[in-house]
Amino acid sequence: MMQALDGLWDKICENVRRGISPDAFQRWFAPARLVETGEDTLTLAVPNSIQQLWIESNYATLLQDAIILTLGDRRAVKFRVEMTAPVISRVPETAGGGVGSVGSDLFDVRGSGGAGSEAGRGVAVSAGSRAAGTAGSVGSVGSVGSASTLGEGTGGFNARYVFENFVVGSSNQFAHAAALAVAENPARIYNPLFIHGGVGLGKTHLMQAIGHHIVAHRKKARVIYISSEQFTNEFIDAIQQGTLPKFRRRYRQADVLLIDDVQFFAGKERSQDEFFHTFNALFDGHRQIVMTSDRPPSEMQKLEARLVSRFEWGIAAEMQVPDVETRTAILRKKMAQLQVTLPDDVVRFLAERISNNVRRLEGSLMRLASFVSLSREKLTQPRVEELLRDLLQEDARNQVTIDKIQRVVAEHYDVRLADMTSKRRPACIAFPRQVAMALARDLTRASYSEIGAAFGGRDHGTVMHACKLITARTAEDPKIRSVIMLLESRLKA
Numbered sequence: 214m215m216q217a218l219d220g221l222w223d224k225i226c227e228n229v230r231r232g233i234s235p236d237a238f239q240r241w242f243a244p245a246r247l248v249e250t251g252e253d254t255l256t257l258a259v260p261n262s263i264q265q266l267w268i269e270s271n272y273a274t275l276l277q278d279a280i281i282l283t284l285g286d287r288r289a290v291k292f293r294v295e296m297t298a299p300v301i302s303r304v305p306e307t308a309g310g311g312v313g314s315v316g317s318d319l320f321d322v323r324g325s326g327g328a329g330s331e332a333g334r335g336v337a338v339s340a341g342s343r344a345a346g347t348a349g350s351v352g353s354v355g356s357v358g359s360a361s362t363l364g365e366g367t368g369g370f371n372a373r374y375v376f377e378n379f380v381v382g383s384s385n386q387f388a389h390a391a392a393l394a395v396a397e398n399p400a401r402i403y404n405p406l407f408i409h410g411g412v413g414l415g416k417t418h419l420m421q422a423i424g425h426h427i428v429a430h431r432k433k434a435r436v437i438y439i440s441s442e443q444f445t446n447e448f449i450d451a452i453q454q455g456t457l458p459k460f461r462r463r464y465r466q467a468d469v470l471l472i473d474d475v476q477f478f479a480g481k482e483r484s485q486d487e488f489f490h491t492f493n494a495l496f497d498g499h500r501q502i503v504m505t506s507d508r509p510p511s512e513m514q515k516l517e518a519r520l521v522s523r524f525e526w527g528i529a530a531e532m533q534v535p536d537v538e539t540r541t542a543i544l545r546k547k548m549a550q551l552q553v554t555l556p557d558d559v560v561r562f563l564a565e566r567i568s569n570n571v572r573r574l575e576g577s578l579m580r581l582a583s584f585v586s587l588s589r590e591k592l593t594q595p596r597v598e599e600l601l602r603d604l605l606q607e608d609a610r611n612q613v614t615i616d617k618i619q620r621v622v623a624e625h626y627d628v629r630l631a632d633m634t635s636k637r638r639p640a641c642i643a644f645p646r647q648v649a650m651a652l653a654r655d656l657t658r659a660s661y662s663e664i665g666a667a668f669g670g671r672d673h674g675t676v677m678h679a680c681k682l683i684t685a686r687t688a689e690d691p692k693i694r695s696v697i698m699l700l701e702s703r704l705k706a
């Protein structure tokens with residue numbers, strides 16, 4: 214039996230090798246073993262959690278492709294951490310920890326959703342797989358996993374996405390409170406709950422935390438988590454296979470429907486229509502509905518008005534980019550879970566520089582942690598920058614903050630940074646300030662009022678005026694145009 218598994222793993226590895234450098238293969242795949250195969254699952258034993266996290270977050274798609282090549286269809290990949298060697302510098306064991314729980318702790322620190330889940334495909338790790346040897350909430354989540362076909366495609370339920378692992382800061386306080394209220398009183402207070410905000414800010418985490426909480430406290434609750442993309446795919450399959458009644462029964466009998474990324478419904482009329490009826494059935498039956506989206510209901514284009522209006526029946530909670538303190542707290546929490554310690558200056562550097570996406574923040578931490586555990590080299594600033602070059606660049610590219618705009622503009626015009634927010638009005642200061650406001654409008658998602666607030670409490674009208682003025686001046690004066698272009702390129706660099 215073992216031999217058969219080894220043989221199968223060798224074949225999969227042959228295919229993995231096609232898409233990865235020999236070094237990386239040696240480092241990440243060579244230490245893994247195939248220890249179990251189920252009808253639609255494979256279980257890999259890896260020597261430590263970093264190994265698992267790394268494979269999940271960087272090679273999910275590659276591994277899945279190799280599995281498909283070898284076996285002809287996809288399998289959900291589960292991991293079992295078998296501690297064979299000390300791997301990472303440990304922090305003292307936390308209460309209730311102990312060696313016995315290492316497996317489940319490691320489980321809790323699964324990678325950043327993985328390349329797979331973001332792309333809506335790839336390796337699915339079902340919550341149930343983590344339940345081995347642990348009692349309590351994880352186990353019961355496992356039962357959710359099996360109650361519905363979670364874990365297919367989009368990653369399904371993630372055991373790590375619980376309230377305990379969620380760091381609350383001003384950016385997500387409201388969404389967190391609303392989610393907790395829903396978890397404690399499903400279908401009573403806020404229905405539907407609509408959580409919206411940018412990529413990687415914790416929407417899926419909060420949504421699944423609701424599911425975990427409900428399952429832990431109400432054993433019989435039928436909780437379904439699905440992305441709207443997967444809902445759409447299943448709907449299409451059901452039409453083609455003539456199994457619509459079954460499909461409808463499944464979703465309309467849920468006690469709690471968690472439906473992720475509903476912006477995907479935009480422009481898909483039949484799926485929208487189907488979801489509309491599902492929504493009504495659940496709502497009328499006093500079942501809880503939770504949705505997430507990358508934008509608020511009112512800004513969902515190509516979505517039927519009747520659906521938008523339903524989304525607005527309950528409560529909408531926005532998640533914003535966490536501030537630097539919250540980012541630091543998130544890093545500290547993840548380090549404790551990963552049982553790694555990075556030097557304070559490195560933590561500070563990460564929190565400051567990787568600012569607009571928590572998923573990326575986690576990815577950076579994992580990268581550094583695995584570097585430390587594997588090379589045992591000391592982390593120096595240049596090494597950190599080298600290891601994270603792509604992530605840092607990406608963050609800088611996507612991230613133009615009002616702060617940064619003010620800094621760059623003040624520097625260019627040689628005025629004090631304080632003048633960006635001061636009440637002083639001489640033209641030599643007012644003009645750069647207006648330029649900065651206009652850039653803020655163009656390069657960030659901030660509204661006129663938010664920009665006004667960031668420029669020393671000015672009102673919405675002042676900012677609008679500044680934007681109009683700069684647009685006009687840019688159009689008529691090539692010199693100003695080139696300055697603006699220069700500033701823009703500096704900001705995006």
Ligand code: ADP
Pocket residue numbers: 324325326374378379380381385410411412413414415416417418419543571572575
């Ligand atoms: P979204 O669905 O908004 O794109 P996710 O919920 O997938 O984002 O979050 C991305 C990653 O960041 C997840 O691993 C999640 O656990 C983590 N994360 C986001 N916000 C927080 C937070 N406030 N505390 C702890 N982890 C967080």
Ligand code: MG
Pocket residue numbers: 416417418473
């Ligand atoms: Mg998400």
